[in-house]
Amino acid sequence: MTTPMTPLMTKCLAAPATVLLLTLAACKPTQPPAPPAEPAVAEPAAPVAVYKIGALTISEARTRETPPHGTTTAGFLTIRNDGSEPDRLLGASATAAAASVELHEMSSTADGVMQMRALPDGLTIAPGSEVALAPGGVHLMLIGLNQTLVAGQTLPVELSFEKAGKLTVPLAIKAFAPL
Numbered sequence: 001m002t003t004p005m006t007p008l009m010t011k012c013l014a015a016p017a018t019v020l021l022l023t024l025a026a027c028k029p030t031q032p033p034a035p036p037a038e039p040a041v042a043e044p045a046a047p048v049a050v051y052k053i054g055a056l057t058i059s060e061a062r063t064r065e066t067p068p069h070g071t072t073t074a075g076f077l078t079i080r081n082d083g084s085e086p087d088r089l090l091g092a093s094a095t096a097a098a099a100s101v102e103l104h105e106m107s108s109t110a111d112g113v114m115q116m117r118a119l120p121d122g123l124t125i126a127p128g129s130e131v132a133l134a135p136g137g138v139h140l141m142l143i144g145l146n147q148t149l150v151a152g153q154t155l156p157v158e159l160s161f162e163k164a165g166k167l168t169v170p171l172a173i174k175a176f177a178p179l
């Protein structure tokens, strides 16, 4: 795996050691359902936000709150293609909040080191399939944030698809999960 790195990638790799750790932490399998006796936590279930363009349905669009002066973070979402042809996520932008948004993939090297690399050809969503951008895998890398991301707010990101076109989706800003 010797993909040459762009200057942006280098910057991205150098900065978010904490992002990487948190991403790994969030990668654990979901916990089994809580026993019914346990009282519900006072966190209202947010309605599931779903966005459609053409044959595509976007859901679970989310990112995390950032520390003050944090300059990079990752965004996640799920894309479903109900069409009969493949489509491709070419890229994204968040001009109000980030200097650039790159499509990255996280993978493990032969010696077990996690690393990120850009996906210059985008991400294909096969017909009838669902692709999840999720911690530990493919993600949107928001680079050069000009504001602190606050939990409970949203961050609009414009997604560009090869066939379906462009769609702006608000990423829900989530609080850091307690460790």
Ligand SMILES: [Cu+2]
Pocket (backbone or CB within 6 Å): 012, 074, 104, 105, 116, 139, 140, 141
């Ligand atoms: Cu990344």
